[in-house]
Amino acid sequence: MNGYRVLCAAALTAAALACAAIVPARAADSAADPWAGVMKRGSQWISTRAGYAKVSGDIVPNGRMGIGFGYRRFVLDKWSVGGFAHYELLGRFADAADIEVPLTFEVVRHSRWGSSVFPYVGLGGGVYYRKYYRTGADLSAFSPGRYLTFGALTPIHRRGMLGLDIRMATVDKPDWNPAFDGPPDQRPKLDDLLIALKTRAGQESTFMFNNDVSKSQTHWSVKLDYTVTY
Amino acid sequence: MSKRWMMVGALALLCAAPTAALAGAESRVTLRLGSESPTGPFREVASSGAMAGLSAGFRAIPWLESGVDLGYFNSASVRNGETYGIIEPTTGNPVSVTLTEHWTITQFGLYSRAFIFERGRLGPFLRAGAATYTVRISQDVQTSSATTTVGGNEQVSKFGLSGGVGVRYVVAGGTSIGVEAVYHHIFARDTDVSFTAIGATLGFGSISK
Numbered sequence: 001m002n003g004y005r006v007l008c009a010a011a012l013t014a015a016a017l018a019c020a021a022i023v024p025a026r027a028a029d030s031a032a033d034p035w036a037g038v039m040k041r042g043s044q045w046i047s048t049r050a051g052y053a054k055v056s057g058d059i060v061p062n063g064r065m066g067i068g069f070g071y072r073r074f075v076l077d078k079w080s081v082g083g084f085a086h087y088e089l090l091g092r093f094a095d096a097a098d099i100e101v102p103l104t105f106e107v108v109r110h111s112r113w114g115s116s117v118f119p120y121v122g123l124g125g126g127v128y129y130r131k132y133y134r135t136g137a138d139l140s141a142f143s144p145g146r147y148l149t150f151g152a153l154t155p156i157h158r159r160g161m162l163g164l165d166i167r168m169a170t171v172d173k174p175d176w177n178p179a180f181d182g183p184p185d186q187r188p189k190l191d192d193l194l195i196a197l198k199t200r201a202g203q204e205s206t207f208m209f210n211n212d213v214s215k216s217q218t219h220w221s222v223k224l225d226y227t228v229t230y
Numbered sequence: 231m232s233k234r235w236m237m238v239g240a241l242a243l244l245c246a247a248p249t250a251a252l253a254g255a256e257s258r259v260t261l262r263l264g265s266e267s268p269t270g271p272f273r274e275v276a277s278s279g280a281m282a283g284l285s286a287g288f289r290a291i292p293w294l295e296s297g298v299d300l301g302y303f304n305s306a307s308v309r310n311g312e313t314y315g316i317i318e319p320t321t322g323n324p325v326s327v328t329l330t331e332h333w334t335i336t337q338f339g340l341y342s343r344a345f346i347f348e349r350g351r352l353g354p355f356l357r358a359g360a361a362t363y364t365v366r367i368s369q370d371v372q373t374s375s376a377t378t379t380v381g382g383n384e385q386v387s388k389f390g391l392s393g394g395v396g397v398r399y400v401v402a403g404g405t406s407i408g409v410e411a412v413y414h415h416i417f418a419r420d421t422d423v424s425f426t427a428i429g430a431t432l433g434f435g436s437i438s439k
Contacts, residue, residue: 076257076288105340107298123298125338125362144362144387146338172387190384191419193367197275198421203309208369209319211382216364 035155038118038229039110045072045080046230049165051223053088053100059181061091061098066221072108080108084124088221096136096179100219101129102169106149118161119152128171135179145171145219153227165225173217183213256289257436258297262410264429266303269413272423276333279305281427285341293345299359301337303414303427307367318378326375332368335423337361337414341392351400355410359392363416365423388423390416396431404435 037043047070054063070084083105090098106124113119128145132138146169153163175185188196188206196202262283268276280303287297313328339361345353366385371378396410408431416423 075290079288123338144389146362172385188384190365190367190386191421193384194271194275194418194421194423197308198271203312204314207314207316207380208382208384210379211369211384215383215385216387 033115034158035112035115035118039074039078039080039112041074041077043074043080044230045082045227046070047072047084047165047225047227049086049223049225051165051221053086053090053219053221053223055090055098056218056220057181061093061180063220064089064091066223068223074110078110080110080122082106082108086221088219090219093179095134097131097133098180099131099133100171101131102145102147103127103129104145104147106147108149116154117152118154118163119150121148121150123147124149128169130171130174132174132177132180135177137178139174139177141174143172145169147219151225153225159229161227161229163225163227165221165223167219167221167223169219169221170216171219173215183211183215187211256295258287258289258295258404258406258433259435260285260287260431260433262301262427262429262431264427266305266425266427268305268425270424271421272425275308276305276425277308277310279303279333281429283337283427283429287341287343293348295343295345295355297341299337299339299341299361301335301361301427303335303337303425305333305425307331307333307369311372316378316380318376318380320379321377323376325378325380327378327380328372328374329380330370330372334366334368335414335416335425336364336366337390337392339390343396352397353400353406353408354397355395357392357394357396357410357412359412361390361392363388363390363414363423365416365418386418388416388418390414390423398431398433404433406433406435407431408433 049068052063053066066086066088068086070082072080072082074080086102088100090100104124104126106122108120108122110120125146127142129142131140147167149167151165153161156162174182176182196206264281266281267278283301285299287295289295309329309331315326318325339359341359343355343357345355364387368383370381392412392414394412398406398408400406411428413426
């Protein structure tokens with residue numbers, strides 16, 4: 001176990017203890033529930049997030065950390081639309097870093113369990129800025145991505161909620177890099193096939209051989225979420 | 231050219247001045263099934279195919295429905311079922327292969343439907359949307375004269391826009407049927423991908439007053 005993992009474990013433990021030590025919000029009074037209107041049409045939520053981020057795959061670095069910021073507005077009761085910006089260090093091999101900045105839009109269905117749990121699930125998509133840094137063959141590119149988001153929040157003080165947000169995104173996998181694995185660069189790509197297959201000569205000469213490597217990858221993030229409602 | 235702009239202007243005016251006495255805050259889930267026809271350069275590499283879709287939206291403004299849209303489009307490649315002679319790279323031997331090759335496009339994005347001249351049960355609409363599209367080609371060998379490694383897949387995700395027209399007819403309660411035709415344009419690197427999807431729709435909705 002390296003020092004970084006010990007540091008991460010200590011930080012997560014401290015965060016969990018801090019959450020546990022927070023005095024729970026007073027149980028909702030049926031006569032004047034302060035959270036009754038929090039999911040009504042017109043409500044607005046502002047969220048900040050921090051936590052874990054990772055790429056799934058066979059040859060990928062260990063996950064690292066990410067932070068995020070976003071805004072939601074309820075366009076119908078229990079339905080919100082929102083925009084989020086995240087910065088995620090997906091992993092490192094020595095000095096080489098895999099960095100991602102998702103700028104996304106999402107539609108989320110919220111509900112309430114009991115008096116103090118506000119779970120949600122939604123779909124989103126947007127622009128994913130991807131950067132390979134200090135790899136010897138650095139990369140920076142934008143590509144579209146889609147994701148499923150779900151989580152739950154609980155009131156911790158007036159207008160403030162704390163919870164966990166989990167996001168599973170599907171994004172195109174960058175080509176092979178000296179530091180990070182990926183599909184081989186020297187292959188006919190889809191844009192090349194769109195051109196080649198237009199001609200008879202291209203149809204007879206452009207084939208894929210054993211090209212079964214996945215061209216997309218799943219990105220996970222698990223973050224603590226602090227939300228202010230108003 | 232001027233006639234075309236007059237038509238565009240007339241349609242814009244219709245959108246800007248729709249009927250007012252419509253139900254508010256209607257939520258609706260719509261299923262779509264139909265066919266897809268490649269257009270432009272994409273028609274040279276793909277043939278017509280099938281389409282399926284699902285959208286969920288609401289009408290916060292009486293004449294405008296907005297929401298999330300998922301779509302799936304499948305068509306055979308121009309090489310599907312054709313036989314080619316190749317040199318197998320692992321052995322260097324000539325091999326005759328008959329290919330199975332398909333294009334699939336998945337779409338995830340937002341859409342809006344502007345209902346114009348909605349009267350009673352009948353609701354014509356104009357539709358527009360923006361989405362992320364994943365274009366994928368998959369290749370496999372149907373038959374071959376010798377062992378071969380031909381096969382695989384390629385895909386790329388891009389942004390695209392869509393626009394179209396349609397009509398829906400309320401059958402009973404919140405249930406409706408209809409048809410719609412939508413043109414999709416995907417901004418790829420060198421050759422844009424475009425196609426038209428025409429299909430029947432089945433909608434389920436509810437109105438919260």
